Amino acid sequence: MDYKKNPSLPIMLSFLFICLSLNNHLSLGAETISANQPLSGDQTISSNGGNFELGFFTPGNSSRSNYYIGIWFKKVSLRTIVWVANRETPVSDRISSVLRISDGNLVLFNESQIPIWSTNLSSTSSGPLEAVLQDDGNFVLREGSANSPKLLWQSFDNPTDTWFPGAKMAYNNRTKQNMRLISWKNSEDPAPGLFALELQQNTNSYIILWNKSVPYWSSGPWNGKIFSSVPEMIANYIYNFSYVSNENESYFTYSVAHTSTISRFFMNISGQIQQQSWLESTKQWNLFWSQPRTTQCEVYAFCGPFGVCNQQSMPFCNCLKYFQPTSDKSWNLSDFSAGCARKTSLQCGNDTLANGKRDKFWEMPNMKLPDHPQTVAVGSSSECESTCLNNCSCIAYAYGDHCSIWIGELLNLQQLTSADTNGGTLYLKLAASELSVSPPSKKRMTLLLIFGITSVIVLCASISMCIWQRKMSKRKENRQINKRNQAHRMFHSESHVQELIDLGELKEEDEKGLDLPSYDLESIRVATGIFSDENKLGQGGYGPVYKGKLPSGQEIAVKRLSRVSGQGLKEFKNEAWGLWTDNMLMDLMDETLRDTCIADQFVxxxxxxxxxxQSNPSDRPTMSIVIKMLDGETVNLPAPKRPAFVIGRDQSSSTSSNKPKSINEVTNSLEAR
Known part of the structure; x- marks a missing residue:
């Protein structure tokens, strides 16, 4: 056909192409797959009431091109897969893969048109077949018309990890076969995992198995209302439970009290069975109950071989010391089933290692010991250690009431808290290169702890002492500075008078005296070394006498009135005069000076x-006369009259104060000519 003669032909072809594309990517618009209507690509079918949807999906956040046929809640915004057909054999191209009815079965063909999953029915059917997704989530293959269908196969009899309301968890009493809920391998792989829930017919209870063989939880027997170990079942305002047992089968089923409630019961990858309900207000699944409910570490071998479960840490699983995850990717997806592997091979039984050092043991206290120990008859801990060390198959030992060793993998290890007294100490065999220094014993650890604490205390005490010494040193330095300042003031007063004498500026005028400086108590304290005993010259009734030295180097004597002296201030001032009048001047001389002092010069x-x-300034000699007197130029000295004493005054003030002075603040001052 010439498209130039028919210009509408390109438009018609384009429209046909769009229709074909839409047919490939849009929903079929019904709940049925028939012989004439397969499913592929992005096509889906929905249940009649819009509760569920079936089609190809990629699990989790996987970047791999792995596609599965599955069922999910259509009314739940968070896609939640509840059933998977080809959970062990994904397809890589959903466009060329197809789910269709073939030879009396529902079959999934991959991109190479090879069948990878089927309902696997052996009987032949004479009538037409159709696969229907029902509004309770059951995907059925049936024969005949919708009015009188014959059920050939249903997904409720072939669950993956989810148990729907109305479905049975059964045990066939005739074939002795169990129906199981099996967890996903991880969040991105719906392949069968390690954990499975099944009905144990002889006890009328449900158990959870690890690796299809090791039971680690039981629901307890049915008592007519609930399973004894699942008290949450009493709260039946949401769920109605029932248990049926007859000659053909025993099964447990449940229903939801309100049909509008979206609920699921599933075997989680964590090894727990969980019942959840969808909360549209929060757009999240709400946990109703789970078992085992006490701790995650109750799940058998949850952390895999050589993995340690610790309920106090997140994540719960960690590898043993000097081990590493077998698969980092699986661990990141919370799939710990593959466990851990050694970083360094053991020396025992390995002739290729060059160092030749024997293996050693790492001490692990407060451990729930691994399963499957072997008992060895030995008499001591050292013999137990030697037995394991010499056996290349032995990977750990423990010694309590007896010797236990472990061969092969360590499973179900758990780190207990210090308060848990049910644990023991496990000794793990490691390569010598990883333990170049022997692990410290408990006694050594205690000594190290004591040494560490003592060191900290000594360090803190030393720091405190240094701080205190610095403060004391600073205070001493400040006192010395104050003393120097006071001595400087005293020296300045003394030297000023000496300079006036040397320069001849002291004008000797009759009836006129010179105002000499006075000294404050602190200056006297500096000159006498704070009245130190080393400078004490003697003791009198008024108090002690001290020698001192002025900043100029001139030595002086200082009398100090004692607080306990029976004499008063008046006697203190007049004591020298009284000795003069009584002709007892030699009593003023210190006994230590009597042998060296010339008495005439002293007097x-x-x-x-x-x-x-003297009281009257006119009776006082001038300074020039005093010098002549001291030089001996004057032979006969006049007899002194009663001397004048005044209370010392502060040289720093221009006016005198009437404030009383204490005894220790008393100083002698005079007016000279």
Whole structure:
């Protein structure tokens, strides 16, 4: 046909192509697959009430091109798969793969048109067949018309991991076959996992099996209302449970009290059975109950060979020391079933290793010991260790009341808390290269802990002492600075007078005296070394006498009135004068000076001193006369009258204060000419 003569031909061809594409990618619009209507690509079928949908899907967030035929909740926004046909044999191309009725069965052909899954019916059918997705989630193959169909096969009899309301979990009393819920391998692989739920007919209870062989949980027997180990079943306001047993079969079934409730009962990859209901308000599944409900570590061998389960950590599973996950990808998907493997091979039985060092053991306290130990008759822990070390098949040992060793894989290991007294110590065999230093014993660990704590205490004490010493040093330095400042002030006062004398600026005028400086208590303390006992010259009734040294180097003597002295301030001031009048001046001399001091010179100095402190300034000698007196130029000195004493004044103030002074603040001051 010439499209130039028929310009509408390209438009018709384009429209036909679009229709074919839509037919390949849109839903079939019905709940049925028939001989004339297969399913492929993105086509799906839906149940009559719109509860469920069937088609090709890719599980989880898998980036692999693995496609499966499955059923999911159509009204749940979070896609939740409840049944899988080809769970062990995915297809890589959903477009060229097809699910259709062939030779009396429902068959899935892959991209190479090879059948990979089938309902596997052996009887032949004479009438037409159709596969229908029902609104209860049951996918059935039936023969005949919709009015009088004959059921040939149904998904309720071939569950994967999910148990639907209305379906049976049965045991065939005639064939002795169990119906099982088997978990997915992981969140991205619907292949059968390690955990399965089945009915145990002889006890009328359900059990969960690990690897189809090891039971690790039981529902307890049926008591007419609930299973004894599942008390949550009492809350039947959501679910109605029933148990039936007859000569043909024993089964358990349940229904939902409200048909609008979306619910599922499934065997999780965690090894727990869980019952959940969908909450549209939160767009999440709500957990109604789960078993085993106590701890995740109750699931048998949850962490796989050489994996340790710890209920106190997240994730629950970790590898033994010096082991690593067999598959990092599986562990990231919470599939720990493959467990862990050694990083370094053992020396025992391995002639290819060059170092030649014997294997060693790693101590693991507070452990729930692995399953399947072998008992060895030995008399001590060292003999038990030697037995395991010399047996290349032995990978661990423990010694308590007896010696236990383990051959092959370690399964069901669990780290217990320190408060759990049911654990034991496991000694794991490792390559010597991984334990270059022997693991510390408990005694050594205790000593190390004590040493560490003691070291911390000593360190803290040392730091505190250093801080205290620095503070004390700073205080001492500040006191020394204050003393130097005070000594400087005293030296400045003394040297000022000396300079005036040396420069001849002291004008000697009759009836006019010179105002000499006074010293405060702190200056006297500095000069006498804070009245130290080393500087003490003697003791009198008024108190002690101290020698001192001025900043200029001049030595002085200082009298200090004692607090406990029976004499008062008046006696203190007049004691020297009283000795003069009684002709007892030699009593003022310190006994240590009697052998070296010239008595005449001593009396002469006292005479001059008393003349310098006369009450009337006119009776006082001028400084030039004092010097002549001291030089011996004056032979006969006048007798002194009663001296004048005044309370010391503060040189830093221009006015005197009427404030009373304490005894220790008393200093002598005089006016000289």
């Amino acid at each position: 002469k100095c006292l005479n001059i001193g008393l003349l310098c402190v």
